[in-house]
Amino acid sequence: TSAQPAPVGISFPDGFVWGAATASYQIEGAAREDGRGPSIWDTFSRTPGKVHAGHTGDIACDHYHRYPEDVAIMADLGLASYRFSVAWPRIQPDGTGPVNVRGLDFYDRLTDELLGKGIDPVVTLYHWDLPQTLEDRGGWTNRETAEAFAEYAQIVHARLGDRVGTWTTLNEPWCSAYLGYASGIHAPGVQNPASALTAVHHLLLGHGLAARALRSAGAQNLSITLNPCEVSPLDPESAADRDAARLIDGLANRIFLDPLLRGQYPADVLEHISRLTDLSHIKDGDEAIINAPIELLGINFYTPSYVSAKPGHPGAPDYPGSDGIAFRKPVGPVTDMGWQIEPASLTRLLTRIHRDYPGTPLLITENGAAYPEVPSENGEVHDLRRIEYIDAHLRACHDAIAAGVDLRGYFAWSLMDNFEWAEGYAKRFGIVHVDYTTQQRVLKDSAKWYREVIRRNGLE
Numbered sequence: 001t002s003a004q005p006a007p008v009g010i011s012f013p014d015g016f017v018w019g020a021a022t023a024s025y026q027i028e029g030a031a032r033e034d035g036r037g038p039s040i041w042d043t044f045s046r047t048p049g050k051v052h053a054g055h056t057g058d059i060a061c062d063h064y065h066r067y068p069e070d071v072a073i074m075a076d077l078g079l080a081s082y083r084f085s086v087a088w089p090r091i092q093p094d095g096t097g098p099v100n101v102r103g104l105d106f107y108d109r110l111t112d113e114l115l116g117k118g119i120d121p122v123v124t125l126y127h128w129d130l131p132q133t134l135e136d137r138g139g140w141t142n143r144e145t146a147e148a149f150a151e152y153a154q155i156v157h158a159r160l161g162d163r164v165g166t167w168t169t170l171n172e173p174w175c176s177a178y179l180g181y182a183s184g185i186h187a188p189g190v191q192n193p194a195s196a197l198t199a200v201h202h203l204l205l206g207h208g209l210a211a212r213a214l215r216s217a218g219a220q221n222l223s224i225t226l227n228p229c230e231v232s233p234l235d236p237e238s239a240a241d242r243d244a245a246r247l248i249d250g251l252a253n254r255i256f257l258d259p260l261l262r263g264q265y266p267a268d269v270l271e272h273i274s275r276l277t278d279l280s281h282i283k284d285g286d287e288a289i290i291n292a293p294i295e296l297l298g299i300n301f302y303t304p305s306y307v308s309a310k311p312g313h314p315g316a317p318d319y320p321g322s323d324g325i326a327f328r329k330p331v332g333p334v335t336d337m338g339w340q341i342e343p344a345s346l347t348r349l350l351t352r353i354h355r356d357y358p359g360t361p362l363l364i365t366e367n368g369a370a371y372p373e374v375p376s377e378n379g380e381v382h383d384l385r386r387i388e389y390i391d392a393h394l395r396a397c398h399d400a401i402a403a404g405v406d407l408r409g410y411f412a413w414s415l416m417d418n419f420e421w422a423e424g425y426a427k428r429f430g431i432v433h434v435d436y437t438t439q440q441r442v443l444k445d446s447a448k449w450y451r452e453v454i455r456r457n458g459l460e
């Protein structure tokens, strides 16, 4: 390989927020404690064949009990902010009805622990652990789930709103809808394209109803986190490939961004989905509800997509109606998830969102990489590839800022190794290593490196 020029030092704007992120089911454990009800991920992970090696979140990182130690680690790293999610089934074990105060107590303790160390909490209300009782009534295919979500949001805000400033309604509704109800590789494991499209709408409606409820309760910093993806035609010269990219971009990105930030589903997307399901679940006035004002848009970024038109190809199971479209296999270096590493795609994605949906500040709410490290004899974890991944993506963020994008912060995914959904504990995204036998936490080299990045608000 040819010699690369040494990267130059860069600094981020004053007040740029440095954080790390986790999610309730992935780290908490204590699945049956203090009145928590079952979620769709309890059911799914206990269903043979759904999760790698039959792993479950029953114990996970035992964060429910070890949160003081985990918050101490965050403080040691100098995190300005910590993004975590609240488990709905801890708050309302049946999804609606009686509030389980012991569930609220846990997040109250966690919030105070964070504030006591000067760490700003960013609360996500839904990171995929839907109460099972709601799924038994259709889950996100049922409009009532959206209404229940707004009620639950209000309950959490009533307890934490005096101390939590930033609220995120949903994490990645793309995953909840398409992985949950189309490909079925995530809970609840349904494989029905029409259900997935109905779920998209009810998730967005739930966001809008919750945003409205939080706003009237006085919340001022509202957001949703998406996982937008840059979808490119494999051959930019091919009109058929460009059409394929536009269709996937519609299902991946514009189906969420347009109603959220422009108040309307895109016509081409409605046309596409009307061939797969009737649109009777979209009621008059829904788009206006979804278009509730937000102060921040959260972006989770891992990898881009390249697609081409391929007549007769079955398409991707997580994109309803994508038959005739092929996704390119990753090219070049990949992470342990098999995801292509292409930091410049993040710059282009941020620039595009800033251009097409102006006026909403952006926040990287997740970015990171899985690699299969094991601690060395002396207990160190030399995860150079993760350092390189994050370094390159931070440079990509900086490029976007230089191009005029209003990017407010960066949250590493993840603070610590955790339950990686269908991959169980086999994939490690943490900057902190977790030994699942002893529950011992060890800072990987990436955590020590990130501490220096935070300290100097930039890269060397």
Ligand code: GBH
Binding pocket: 023, 171, 172, 175, 227, 300, 302, 303, 304, 305, 338, 339, 340, 366, 413, 420, 421, 429
């Ligand atoms: C996030 O989802 C989640 O919010 C988080 O809980 C999770 O632990 C983390 O990421 C890591 O997975 O096969 O190349 O087309 C990320 C979900 C990642 C889904 C990229 C689609 C496309 C990969 N997405 N993916 S590719």
